[in-house]
Amino acid sequence: MNYKNIKAEKKDMVGVITLNRPDVLNALSSALIGELGEALTNFESDQEIGVIVILGGEKAFAAGADIKEMLEKDYFEASTGDFLGNWGAITKCKKPTIAAVSGYALGGGCELAMQCDIIIATEDAKFGQPEINIGVIPGAGGTQRLTRAIGKYKSMEMILTGRMMNAHDAETAGLVTRVVKKSALIDEAMDVANKISKMPRAAVIAAKSSVNRSFETTLAEGILFEKTSFYSLFATEDQTEGMRAFAEKREPKFRNR
Ligand code: DAK
Numbered sequence: 001m002n003y004k005n006i007k008a009e010k011k012d013m014v015g016v017i018t019l020n021r022p023d024v025l026n027a028l029s030s031a032l033i034g035e036l037g038e039a040l041t042n043f044e045s046d047q048e049i050g051v052i053v054i055l056g057g058e059k060a061f062a063a064g065a066d067i068k069e070m071l072e073k074d075y076f077e078a079s080t081g082d083f084l085g086n087w088g089a090i091t092k093c094k095k096p097t098i099a100a101v102s103g104y105a106l107g108g109g110c111e112l113a114m115q116c117d118i119i120i121a122t123e124d125a126k127f128g129q130p131e132i133n134i135g136v137i138p139g140a141g142g143t144q145r146l147t148r149a150i151g152k153y154k155s156m157e158m159i160l161t162g163r164m165m166n167a168h169d170a171e172t173a174g175l176v177t178r179v180v181k182k183s184a185l186i187d188e189a190m191d192v193a194n195k196i197s198k199m200p201r202a203a204v205i206a207a208k209s210s211v212n213r214s215f216e217t218t219l220a221e222g223i224l225f226e227k228t229s230f231y232s233l234f235a236t237e238d239q240t241e242g243m244r245a246f247a248e249k250r251e252p253k254f255r256n257r
Pocket residue numbers: 023024025027028063064065066067068083084085086087104106107108109130131133134138139140
């Protein structure tokens with residue numbers, strides 16, 4: 001697949017998307033976001049793919065939306081033209097998504113990472129919502145997802161002052177899944193992705209959407225959704241195979257059915 005601002009490739013059952021504007025620290029232009037949406041749609045509909053990994057560069061996962069592109073916009077043009085409105089494609093993915101973050105994940109870059117399901121970060125990763133420094137606020141979910149991840153008081157300080165959070169603090173605060181050495185980032189992200197991609201697909205999708213319910217609904221409704229999803233998995237061959245393999249003390253052979 002040929003794109004200008006990203007690379008998209010298949011590695012076994014994992015779709016890997018690499019943000020590829022290194023000269024501008026992967027600033028997320030409209031063109032890049034459009035290509036990202038297209039690549040995600042392709043991987044979503046590709047039956048061979050079970051998991052999607054988003055990689056940035058070494059110095060930056062992404063330093064935010066492209067400020068030079070935003071510079072000339074006025075309120076009327078931005079709002080009526082739905083400027084940046086095509087963000088969020090990744091939140092519609094049923095398949096699990098993993099952000100592998102090295103260096104800066106700022107503004108829209110931090111929001112893109114937080115739109116993923118798992119965030120693996122290098123020791124030098126830096127997370128931040130510095131939009132206040134340029135006269136705006138987060139616009140792709142930062143005020144909501146960061147606050148849900150790390151709580152009101154840490155998030156308020158970051159968003160009001162633009163202060164960055166280092167990888168260690170981000171892990172402690174619950175913003176990242178795991179911190180790894182820089183040289184190990186891609187291997188670690190691919191290990192997790194490969195592991196999930198071999199799990200029974202229907203259960204993976206049900207698990208992801210159940211966890212996400214906890215952000216979007218009441219506890220009672222979330223628990224009802226989980227229980228209904230649990231029962232529905234008894235309609236799959238993989239449930240029978242998984243449980244039978246356990247009882248027979250052998251490895252299961254899942255067929256995604
Ligand atoms: N946009 C455009 N260019 C950027 C950029 C960005 N966000 N970040 C870096 N660059 C460019 C720099 O201009 C520079 O380009 P040249 O001058 O070489 O042409 C090159 O990348 C290298 O950057 P620096 O020279 O600045 O590198 P340093 O190591 O000195 O500093 C830095 C690295 C990451 C601390 C710094 O570049 C920086 O502060 N960058 C801006 C970070 C930022 O403010 N990010 C938030 C942007 S606002 C929405 C969806 C999304 C959004 C909003 C709404 N809707 C759905 C409605 C998102 C908004 C944002 O992200």
